[in-house]
Amino acid sequence: MPRSPKNSIHGPAPDPIRKGIRWAVVDERARKLGVNEAMFREVNERIEGLAETFGLGGQPLDLICECGSTSCTQQIRMTTADYEALRKEPTLFAVYPGHEIPDVEDIIDRRDGYDVIQKRDGDPARVARETYTRH
């Protein structure tokens, strides 16, 4: 699936990403990467929601890579249970192998077809928490 936010079927970024975040004290590059990842996380949230809506909850989810690159078009696949476990932690993201950004995040698990990364403490983790839409 192409991941151009402009003409996406997924609509605009959710409100927590667009407003109310204390950008001034956040490193600009970490912020941009964090916002991109948060946006792809939100797309995946909608993909999961649609799968449930259409009764596909028991099948693997075809998700998009949650790396910080807006030009990334890689897809990743995981079970709903794995996705739910990942999403419980605001600082965890799933990326296609090799798509981690080593200075802002660490690989904490390598799985079949994707890696789980954790945002570093400080600005990267803070952006991930402030854009987290599950509470």
Ligand SMILES: [Zn+2]
């Ligand atoms: Zn990627």
